Amino acid sequence: MSDDPERSDSRKSSIARELRRGSLELIVLHVLAAGEAYGYEIVTKLTRETDGALEVTDGTLYPLLYRLERAAFVVVRWDTPARGVPRKYYQLTDAGRMELDTLTADWFTFAAAMARLLGKAGSDDSHD
């Protein structure tokens, strides 16, 4: 497709990259909460559904999925059809759902603190 290395922002402004830290786990767990998915699917899904704002590369995702598996937040199911490339489906466990809740709460706490500091109440967009 548009493999356009000339894009002025081909390299995320570096802030976006760092912002993703600590939120990616939450993001992926949230995607999985909607139903099982395989890695490649999560990558394309996130890129598309968030307009690239929360994009994740496979080089980032697979290690993350492995960490989630090791932490027992997800379980893995291989789907090896007669034809087609085998897919590794990830499914949330109860522990994963609890982790998702915790992380979601943490996120809202953090986002609220940021909103308070930056002086906006989010809902009201009165820009001064």
Place this chain on the structure above:
Amino acid sequence: MSDDPERSDSRKSSIARELRRGSLELIVLHVLAAGEAYGYEIVTKLTRETDGALEVTDGTLYPLLYRLERAAFVVVRWDTPARGVPRKYYQLTDAGRMELDTLTADWFTFAAAMARLLGKAGSDDSHD
């Protein structure tokens, strides 16, 4: 005992730590936008004003301030009074103010994307 080893995590919940990534620069620039400040002051100010939610340690702050200085986002002024420990005051430059604007916009973009993702009800899973 005020010493509470059972506190699920002796260190910052690791997620909180990572969430600070990429937002700390914004936070500090924002504090400096309110007027010049010295390092130790920023540490105590942030801890107090955000109820610890956006706390930063001096071991984190000083290297950050140095990066900001090297990037010309701040200028430094030493205050060496006849009595009292010398203080290094940091002041925002025009470039720093522009960076603050950029980072603030980036933050709101990111926060909005997160809100959109997390706000989507799980019940509605009719994807394309």
Place this chain on the structure above:
DNA sequence: CAAGATATCTTGCATGACAAGCTATACGAC
């Protein structure tokens, strides 16, 4: 003097995002 608060700076480690590279299967075009 000793101890503590104030104030700055440095070293070393751990984490994790990401680019770049790799493997393998399926399928259409040649």
Place this chain on the structure above:
DNA sequence: GTCGTATAGCTTGTCATGCAAGATATCTTG
């Protein structure tokens, strides 16, 4: 056949940066 592309997964190495821990120095108080 085999080449190119899409799908699908995995691995290695690099870089940035948060933070603990420690060093240094000054001032104040007992």
